[in-house]
Amino acid sequence: MxxxxDSASIRGSVTDPTLAPLIARLIxxxxxxxxxxxxxxxxxxxxxxxxxxxxxAELGFQLLDRPLDVIEAHPGWFELTYVLSDDGFGVVVYVPVRPGVDARLIEHCRESIQ
Structure with missing residues (x-):
């Protein structure tokens, strides 16, 4: 994971060619x-x-139990957005659609997108 x-890591640490444009769009x-x-x-x-x-544990909430504010499907990725406070602060979780990713998480994403 x-x-x-911080801004530096958000702006510069992604090298995956399918994920980098998604984060650039978010920025x-x-x-x-x-x-x-x-x-x-x-x-x-x-x-x-x-x-x-x-x-x-990293998020501070149970991913499968918390309602999503926005979910988007992209080639090879799900983008899950959770707004955590009234001032708009949130967390965006990128879930790759790849072998080895927890099947419950992928299924949760697929069900939520419908």
Missing amino acids: QVMR DDLSDYDCDLSQMVHIVVIDPGDALMTID
């Missing part, structure tokens, strides 16, 4: 706000083999 909590969407990215969003990128318990 890759966790990005662009948030660019209208006059504050540091770390004050608006944290990003979590799930890796194959990550246990749901580990993901939940």
Whole structure:
């Protein structure tokens, strides 16, 4: 799992050619706000083999139980957005559609997108 909590990591740490444009789009969407990215969003990128318990501990909530604010499907990825506070701060979770990713998580994403 890759966790990005500050502007530098959000802007520069993704090398996956299918994920980088998704994060670039998110940065662009948030660019209208006059504050540091770390004050608006944290990003979590799930890796194959990550246990749901580990993901939940990192997020501070149970991923499968918390209602989604937005979910989008992209080629090879699900993008899950959770708004955590009234000021708009949130977390965006990128779930790869790959072998080794918890099947319950993939199924949750597929059911939520419908």
